[in-house]
Each structure stands twice: as C-alpha cells, then as structure tokens.
Amino acid sequence: MKMKVDAKLVLSVLSLVVGILWYILWGITYGVWVDIGIYAPSVIFSALGIVGIIWYLDEIKEKK
Secondary structure (H helix, E strand, C coil): CCCCCCHHHHHHHHHHHHHHHHHHHHHHHHCCCCCHHHHHHHHHHHHHHHHHHHHHHHHHHHHC
16 A cells, blocks of 8 residues: 655654653653653643544545
C-alpha cells in the first residue's frame, strides 16, 4: 500500500510522538510516573495524534 504523506499525517504523528516523549522525559527528569502533571498533556497530545491518524486513514479509504 503506497501512502501519500501530507501535513495532516505529519502533524498527527508528531503529536503522538510528543505525547509519548513528554511522558517519558517528564518521568525521567522528575522521577514521577504517576501524577496529573504528566497525564494531562500526554493524554491530550497522544489522543490528538491517534485521532488524527485514524481520520487521515479514513480519508484515504473514502478517496478509493
């Protein structure tokens, strides 16, 4: 399956990566793995990334 990469996909993947990196780097830096300060941004960025990727893949299916 050949996919065309556009800005929606790049921003979605970037958002997902930022969410995961935020969780890991915050945990390593502060030694806190269970805290609302780590969950709130991580969940928002990761959820936006996942929804964006699903939305992008759905648009590709509709075009076919």
